[in-house]
Amino acid sequence: MGAPLVVVRLKPEQLQLPGGRRGWAPDGIVAYSKICTHAGCAIALYRKPTFPPxxxxxxxxxxxxxxxxxxxxGGQxxxxxxGRDLPQLPLEIDPIGELRAGGNFSGAVGPSWWGVRNHGARS
Incomplete structure:
Protein backbone atom coordinates (compact mmCIF):
# COMPACT_ATOMS: atom_id res chain seq x y z
CA MET A 1 0.00 0.00 0.00
CA GLY A 2 1.36 3.41 -0.93
CA ALA A 3 1.18 6.73 0.84
CA PRO A 4 0.48 10.11 -0.79
CA LEU A 5 3.68 12.10 -1.14
CA VAL A 6 4.88 15.50 -2.12
CA VAL A 7 8.33 15.40 -3.76
CA VAL A 8 10.42 18.53 -4.23
CA ARG A 9 13.88 19.10 -5.68
CA LEU A 10 15.91 21.82 -3.98
CA LYS A 11 19.49 22.93 -4.40
CA PRO A 12 21.55 20.66 -2.11
CA GLU A 13 23.11 23.73 -0.46
CA GLN A 14 19.60 24.87 0.62
CA LEU A 15 19.03 21.74 2.69
CA GLN A 16 19.33 21.95 6.46
CA LEU A 17 17.94 18.55 7.39
CA PRO A 18 18.17 17.13 10.92
CA GLY A 19 21.45 15.27 11.56
CA GLY A 20 20.19 11.73 11.08
CA ARG A 21 18.47 12.63 7.80
CA ARG A 22 21.30 14.27 5.87
CA GLY A 23 21.52 11.30 3.49
CA TRP A 24 17.75 11.20 2.82
CA ALA A 25 17.81 13.72 -0.04
CA PRO A 26 19.85 12.48 -3.00
CA ASP A 27 20.64 15.31 -5.42
CA GLY A 28 18.48 17.65 -3.28
CA ILE A 29 15.28 15.62 -3.76
CA VAL A 30 13.10 15.43 -0.63
CA ALA A 31 9.80 13.61 -0.04
CA TYR A 32 7.21 14.24 2.65
CA SER A 33 3.81 12.87 3.55
CA LYS A 34 1.15 14.83 1.71
CA ILE A 35 -1.23 14.47 4.68
CA CYS A 36 -1.22 17.57 6.89
CA THR A 37 -0.37 16.87 10.53
CA HIS A 38 -3.12 19.26 11.67
CA ALA A 39 -6.43 18.01 10.23
CA GLY A 40 -5.47 15.50 7.54
CA CYS A 41 -6.04 17.67 4.46
CA ALA A 42 -3.76 17.24 1.45
CA ILE A 43 -0.71 19.47 1.24
CA ALA A 44 -1.44 21.01 -2.14
CA LEU A 45 0.51 24.25 -2.49
CA TYR A 46 4.19 24.95 -3.09
CA ARG A 47 5.38 28.49 -2.49
CA LYS A 48 8.55 29.65 -4.17
CA PRO A 49 10.34 32.49 -2.39
CA THR A 50 9.08 35.57 -4.22
CA PHE A 51 10.33 38.25 -1.83
CA PRO A 52 13.47 36.92 -0.06
CA PRO A 53 13.46 39.40 2.86
CA GLY A 74 12.88 18.41 7.38
CA GLY A 75 9.27 19.50 6.94
CA GLN A 76 9.47 21.84 9.95
CA GLY A 83 1.36 20.61 15.94
CA ARG A 84 4.21 18.65 14.40
CA ASP A 85 6.46 18.55 11.35
CA LEU A 86 5.57 16.69 8.15
CA PRO A 87 6.97 13.15 8.22
CA GLN A 88 9.88 12.81 5.79
CA LEU A 89 10.46 9.72 3.63
CA PRO A 90 14.09 8.73 3.10
CA LEU A 91 15.02 8.55 -0.58
CA GLU A 92 17.83 6.84 -2.44
CA ILE A 93 18.90 6.39 -6.03
CA ASP A 94 19.35 2.73 -6.90
CA PRO A 95 22.15 1.32 -9.11
CA ILE A 96 20.12 1.81 -12.30
CA GLY A 97 19.37 5.45 -11.45
CA GLU A 98 15.78 5.15 -10.22
CA LEU A 99 14.53 7.09 -7.20
CA ARG A 100 13.23 4.81 -4.44
CA ALA A 101 12.12 4.98 -0.83
CA GLY A 102 15.02 4.06 1.44
CA GLY A 103 12.94 3.21 4.52
CA ASN A 104 9.96 4.33 6.57
CA PHE A 105 8.71 7.84 7.30
CA SER A 106 10.43 9.80 10.06
CA GLY A 107 7.20 9.84 12.09
CA ALA A 108 3.53 8.94 12.09
CA VAL A 109 1.66 9.92 8.92
CA GLY A 110 -1.57 11.88 9.31
CA PRO A 111 -3.04 14.31 11.79
CA SER A 112 -2.10 13.98 15.43
CA TRP A 113 -5.68 13.27 16.51
CA TRP A 114 -6.19 10.09 14.40
CA GLY A 115 -5.32 7.81 17.33
CA VAL A 116 -7.16 9.76 20.04
CA ARG A 117 -10.32 7.61 20.17
CA ASN A 118 -8.30 4.44 20.72
CA HIS A 119 -6.54 5.69 23.85
CA GLY A 120 -8.15 4.20 26.93
CA ALA A 121 -10.74 2.27 24.93
CA ARG A 122 -12.19 -0.77 26.68
CA SER A 123 -12.61 -4.06 24.90
Whole structure:
Protein backbone atom coordinates (compact mmCIF):
# COMPACT_ATOMS: atom_id res chain seq x y z
CA MET A 1 0.00 0.00 0.00
CA GLY A 2 1.36 3.41 -0.93
CA ALA A 3 1.18 6.73 0.84
CA PRO A 4 0.48 10.11 -0.79
CA LEU A 5 3.68 12.10 -1.14
CA VAL A 6 4.88 15.50 -2.12
CA VAL A 7 8.33 15.40 -3.76
CA VAL A 8 10.42 18.53 -4.23
CA ARG A 9 13.88 19.10 -5.68
CA LEU A 10 15.91 21.82 -3.98
CA LYS A 11 19.49 22.93 -4.40
CA PRO A 12 21.55 20.66 -2.11
CA GLU A 13 23.11 23.73 -0.46
CA GLN A 14 19.60 24.87 0.62
CA LEU A 15 19.03 21.74 2.69
CA GLN A 16 19.33 21.95 6.46
CA LEU A 17 17.94 18.55 7.39
CA PRO A 18 18.17 17.13 10.92
CA GLY A 19 21.45 15.27 11.56
CA GLY A 20 20.19 11.73 11.08
CA ARG A 21 18.47 12.63 7.80
CA ARG A 22 21.30 14.27 5.87
CA GLY A 23 21.52 11.30 3.49
CA TRP A 24 17.75 11.20 2.82
CA ALA A 25 17.81 13.72 -0.04
CA PRO A 26 19.85 12.48 -3.00
CA ASP A 27 20.64 15.31 -5.42
CA GLY A 28 18.48 17.65 -3.28
CA ILE A 29 15.28 15.62 -3.76
CA VAL A 30 13.10 15.43 -0.63
CA ALA A 31 9.80 13.61 -0.04
CA TYR A 32 7.21 14.24 2.65
CA SER A 33 3.81 12.87 3.55
CA LYS A 34 1.15 14.83 1.71
CA ILE A 35 -1.23 14.47 4.68
CA CYS A 36 -1.22 17.57 6.89
CA THR A 37 -0.37 16.87 10.53
CA HIS A 38 -3.12 19.26 11.67
CA ALA A 39 -6.43 18.01 10.23
CA GLY A 40 -5.47 15.50 7.54
CA CYS A 41 -6.04 17.67 4.46
CA ALA A 42 -3.76 17.24 1.45
CA ILE A 43 -0.71 19.47 1.24
CA ALA A 44 -1.44 21.01 -2.14
CA LEU A 45 0.51 24.25 -2.49
CA TYR A 46 4.19 24.95 -3.09
CA ARG A 47 5.38 28.49 -2.49
CA LYS A 48 8.55 29.65 -4.17
CA PRO A 49 10.34 32.49 -2.39
CA THR A 50 9.08 35.57 -4.22
CA PHE A 51 10.33 38.25 -1.83
CA PRO A 52 13.47 36.92 -0.06
CA PRO A 53 13.46 39.40 2.86
CA UNK A 54 10.05 38.06 3.94
CA UNK A 55 9.97 34.60 2.32
CA UNK A 56 13.59 33.44 2.19
CA UNK A 57 12.78 29.77 1.52
CA UNK A 58 10.26 27.67 -0.37
CA UNK A 59 7.35 26.23 1.61
CA UNK A 60 4.70 23.52 1.45
CA UNK A 61 1.24 24.79 2.40
CA UNK A 62 -1.98 23.07 3.43
CA UNK A 63 -4.91 24.95 1.86
CA UNK A 64 -7.41 24.00 4.59
CA UNK A 65 -5.97 25.95 7.54
CA UNK A 66 -2.70 27.27 6.06
CA UNK A 67 -0.24 25.20 8.03
CA UNK A 68 3.08 25.93 6.35
CA UNK A 69 6.09 23.61 6.32
CA UNK A 70 9.75 24.07 5.33
CA UNK A 71 10.90 21.36 2.88
CA UNK A 72 14.55 22.37 3.29
CA UNK A 73 14.47 21.82 7.06
CA GLY A 74 12.88 18.41 7.38
CA GLY A 75 9.27 19.50 6.94
CA GLN A 76 9.47 21.84 9.95
CA UNK A 77 6.27 23.73 10.83
CA UNK A 78 6.71 27.42 9.97
CA UNK A 79 3.18 28.69 10.51
CA UNK A 80 -0.34 27.57 11.31
CA UNK A 81 -2.13 25.13 13.57
CA UNK A 82 -0.15 21.95 12.74
CA GLY A 83 1.36 20.61 15.94
CA ARG A 84 4.21 18.65 14.40
CA ASP A 85 6.46 18.55 11.35
CA LEU A 86 5.57 16.69 8.15
CA PRO A 87 6.97 13.15 8.22
CA GLN A 88 9.88 12.81 5.79
CA LEU A 89 10.46 9.72 3.63
CA PRO A 90 14.09 8.73 3.10
CA LEU A 91 15.02 8.55 -0.58
CA GLU A 92 17.83 6.84 -2.44
CA ILE A 93 18.90 6.39 -6.03
CA ASP A 94 19.35 2.73 -6.90
CA PRO A 95 22.15 1.32 -9.11
CA ILE A 96 20.12 1.81 -12.30
CA GLY A 97 19.37 5.45 -11.45
CA GLU A 98 15.78 5.15 -10.22
CA LEU A 99 14.53 7.09 -7.20
CA ARG A 100 13.23 4.81 -4.44
CA ALA A 101 12.12 4.98 -0.83
CA GLY A 102 15.02 4.06 1.44
CA GLY A 103 12.94 3.21 4.52
CA ASN A 104 9.96 4.33 6.57
CA PHE A 105 8.71 7.84 7.30
CA SER A 106 10.43 9.80 10.06
CA GLY A 107 7.20 9.84 12.09
CA ALA A 108 3.53 8.94 12.09
CA VAL A 109 1.66 9.92 8.92
CA GLY A 110 -1.57 11.88 9.31
CA PRO A 111 -3.04 14.31 11.79
CA SER A 112 -2.10 13.98 15.43
CA TRP A 113 -5.68 13.27 16.51
CA TRP A 114 -6.19 10.09 14.40
CA GLY A 115 -5.32 7.81 17.33
CA VAL A 116 -7.16 9.76 20.04
CA ARG A 117 -10.32 7.61 20.17
CA ASN A 118 -8.30 4.44 20.72
CA HIS A 119 -6.54 5.69 23.85
CA GLY A 120 -8.15 4.20 26.93
CA ALA A 121 -10.74 2.27 24.93
CA ARG A 122 -12.19 -0.77 26.68
CA SER A 123 -12.61 -4.06 24.90
Missing amino acids: VEPRPALICPCHYSTFDPAR VLFGPA
